[in-house]
Each structure stands twice: as C-alpha cells, then as structure tokens.
Amino acid sequence: MKQRRVLVVEDEPTIAESVGARLRAEGYEVELAGDGPSAVDAARRRPPDAIVLDVMLPGFDGLEVCRRVQADRPVPVLMLTARDSETDHLVGLGVGADDYLTKPFSMRVLCARVQALLRRVDRAAQTSDEILSVGELAINRAQRRVTRSGAEVHLTPTEFDLLTRLAERPRAVLRREQLLEEVWGWANGSGTRTVDSHVKALRRKLGPGLIRTVHGVGYALEPAP
Structure with a gap:
C-alpha cells in the first residue's frame, strides 16, 4: 500500500x-x-x-x-x-x-x-454512483457534488459526508455521537461541538430550514413537503 x-x-x-x-x-x-x-x-x-x-x-x-x-x-x-x-x-x-x-x-x-x-x-x-434525491437536494456520490434546486453547492469533504449521512435517512434524528462515529470515525463520543460547527457551516451553504435540531439529541434532514 x-x-x-x-x-x-x-x-x-x-x-x-x-x-x-x-x-x-x-x-x-x-x-x-x-x-x-x-x-x-x-x-x-x-x-x-x-x-x-x-x-x-x-x-x-x-x-x-x-x-x-x-x-x-x-x-x-x-x-x-x-x-x-x-x-x-x-x-x-x-x-x-x-x-x-x-x-x-x-x-x-x-x-x-x-x-x-x-x-x-x-x-x-469506494462509494456507489447512486444519486440521493431529498426534496430540492441532489447528492451525486460518485462525483461528490451537491445541487439545491439545480444550483451547485460547494462543500468540504467532511460537509459532504455529513450531509450524505443525514440524507440517507431523511427526517430520522441522528444522534451527535452517532454522527461522530459514522462520519468522523471517533468512537468515544467526545467532540460533539465538531458536529455542531459543521452543521452550522452546512446551514450557511444550503440555506435555512433543511436541517432540524433536536436539542440534546442530534439533527435530522427535513426536506420541504
């Protein structure tokens, strides 16, 4: 290797x-x-x-x-x-x-x-070429590109991985500790502020109303009806 x-x-x-x-x-x-x-x-x-x-x-x-x-x-x-x-x-x-x-x-x-x-x-x-479509969002895993209503949104690699994980289970609340382990690879549950900071950065780029905070628990991607 x-x-x-x-x-x-x-x-x-x-x-x-x-x-x-x-x-x-x-x-x-x-x-x-x-x-x-x-x-x-x-x-x-x-x-x-x-x-x-x-x-x-x-x-x-x-x-x-x-x-x-x-x-x-x-x-x-x-x-x-x-x-x-x-x-x-x-x-x-x-x-x-x-x-x-x-x-x-x-x-x-x-x-x-x-x-x-x-x-x-x-x-x-190693990800598939599947395109995740959640409301106005389209997430191309192979190309690692995200669009909202057809306009491209430029994300960092970590922001992309975080958004993809939320989009895989739309409306489901994912715990901060779960996101830390699945996106960052941190198994000890420390560093939840890292998740919060990345979610804020995602909201700035994607616009308000897409990611819901469940206080004391975690976050959920909420596509518009």
Missing part, C-alpha cells in the same frame, strides 16, 4: 518537529513548512494526502493557505488553532478545513484525527 504523505505547516519549530516525528513513527511520509507561501508551494510541488495546518503563520495565514490549496485540488485539512472560538472554527470550515484541534493538543489525538480523515477519503473512493 502506498505510503501516505502528510504536509505539516507550523511556524514553531519545536511543535513542527514533534508532530512530524510522531507522524513518521505512525508510518507517514512527512514534509514540513513554516510559513504560508512555502506551504502552498509544497502542496503544489508534491500534493499531500492530508495537511496539518496551523492558523497563525508568517507570510499569510492558514486560512489563506487552505483557500489556495483547496482551489487547486481537494485535500483533507486538519487545522490547528490557539483559540477555542466557535467563530474561528466556522471560518476555518468555510475555507475548506475538515477538522480542527485547539492547542495544546495530544499527539495521540492528532494522529487519530489524521487517520480518520484519510479513512473518510478511502471510504469516499
């Missing part, structure tokens, strides 16, 4: 080397970049399978790196942020990040998140 490449973008050398060493120990090929321009150049020169990306970088920040990389080619991105702000997370999701970790973080958790991102990519490559 081909060795997976991970691009680690972090301007603090101690953190960058620690993350790189741990990922190499897990069997990944790792390249390091310390600023925005070199990160974009590295991603274009040798396209990675995943990116671990700090938000605060010299040159230009991680959000701009994410925009430029995703414009060239979709790639799963785990964003590192120093602040546990919902606004920061939503902005990161809006430019194409798939997941985020708040500093300080556990290396074990970081490796698990990278592994989960890559598992989702593998799973997506």
